Amino acid sequence: MNYLFYGLETFLMEKEIKKIIHDSKIDSYGISKYDLQNDLLDDILEDASMISLFDQKKLILVEDAYIFTRKVIKNPLNHNIDKLMAYLKNPNPNTILIFYIEYEKIDSVKKITKAIKKDGVIKEFNKTENIPGIVKQLFGDYQINTSDIQFLIDRVGKNLLMLEQEITKIKIYKGDNHQITKEDILSLTHKNIDIDIFTLIEAIVSKKKEQAMEIYYEMIKRNEEPIKIIVMLGNQFRIIYQAKELYKKGYTGDNIASKLGIHPYRIKLALQSGRNYSSELLLDCLEKLADLDINIKSGEIDKNIGLELFILGL
Numbered sequence: 001m002n003y004l005f006y007g008l009e010t011f012l013m014e015k016e017i018k019k020i021i022h023d024s025k026i027d028s029y030g031i032s033k034y035d036l037q038n039d040l041l042d043d044i045l046e047d048a049s050m051i052s053l054f055d056q057k058k059l060i061l062v063e064d065a066y067i068f069t070r071k072v073i074k075n076p077l078n079h080n081i082d083k084l085m086a087y088l089k090n091p092n093p094n095t096i097l098i099f100y101i102e103y104e105k106i107d108s109v110k111k112i113t114k115a116i117k118k119d120g121v122i123k124e125f126n127k128t129e130n131i132p133g134i135v136k137q138l139f140g141d142y143q144i145n146t147s148d149i150q151f152l153i154d155r156v157g158k159n160l161l162m163l164e165q166e167i168t169k170i171k172i173y174k175g176d177n178h179q180i181t182k183e184d185i186l187s188l189t190h191k192n193i194d195i196d197i198f199t200l201i202e203a204i205v206s207k208k209k210e211q212a213m214e215i216y217y218e219m220i221k222r223n224e225e226p227i228k229i230i231v232m233l234g235n236q237f238r239i240i241y242q243a244k245e246l247y248k249k250g251y252t253g254d255n256i257a258s259k260l261g262i263h264p265y266r267i268k269l270a271l272q273s274g275r276n277y278s279s280e281l282l283l284d285c286l287e288k289l290a291d292l293d294i295n296i297k298s299g300e301i302d303k304n305i306g307l308e309l310f311i312l313g314l
Contacts, residue, residue, distance in 0.1 A: 005100040007125030011160030065099035144180035157192040241282040244274035
């Protein structure tokens with residue numbers, strides 16, 4: 001069987017791959033891994049076509065399967081697409097071939113995409129309808145109430161891989177004590193700073209000064225350095241502005257992520273934020289942050305006072 005998996009929810013993608021491995025009873029010796037940015041299709045297909053000595057099933061994982069998308073690759077390898085199309089029509093029955101890519105969309109117009117759709121299975125891993133339900137499953141037989149599940153999501157973010165890592169950490173620490181509390185979450189998990197930055201940006205540009213100052217003071221309590229906050233604000237305003245402008249020119253989220261060299265999830269958040277702010281406002285914030293950075297470095301203003309004045313002055 002031949003598969004193409006794509007999307008930004010890599011946690012769900014990996015979960016599906018693990019299920020296929022389990023259901024097909026393939027051990028670690030029967031799994032080969034390749035990457036289309038480093039390995040030629042000729043070599044991958046030679047492996048896929050090879051008959052096992054004991055007629056056992058094997059699994060071939062092919063990462064970064066950009067040939068099914070519009071993703072732009074610098075210095076791509078010369079892949080033999082025709083050979084892949086021929087293999088898809090007549091695959092080795094003992095080989096499970098899985099192409100996968102962390103990318104929001106595939107190019108359904110490409111011949112190779114149409115071919116794997118006809119002679120294989122394409123599955124999307126983008127939308128996560130029930131994150132709290134998945135979090136509950138990840139905790140297994142550990143007890144946690146609904147409000148604390150939501151608190152964990154609000155604290156860590158909606159990235160399932162990050163959530164899984166934090167949940168694993170909680171479970172290891174708790175050991176035989178299967179009751180999870182809000183205090184456990186606060187003491188054992190790392191709060192996603194990007195969430196604070198986006199919330200702080202929203203409060204700043206919406207002129208919700210009291211809320212913005214509360215967020216800022218909370219970040220200072222967590223020992224975040226004012227200079228670091230200024231840099232992060234500047235970086236985030238710049239990403240939002242660039243994403244917004246590129247989107248106006250017809251670029252998709254994936255195209256923007258590829259062009260800027262930034263994770264697609266961050267671009268997704270930036271585009272969501274950019275809908276609420278004008279380009280002029282974003283540029284104004286960037287200019288003021290640049291001036292603030294110069295004034296702090298030249299000793300004209302204290303970093304704490306300067307950042308507070310920036311927040312209050314918009």
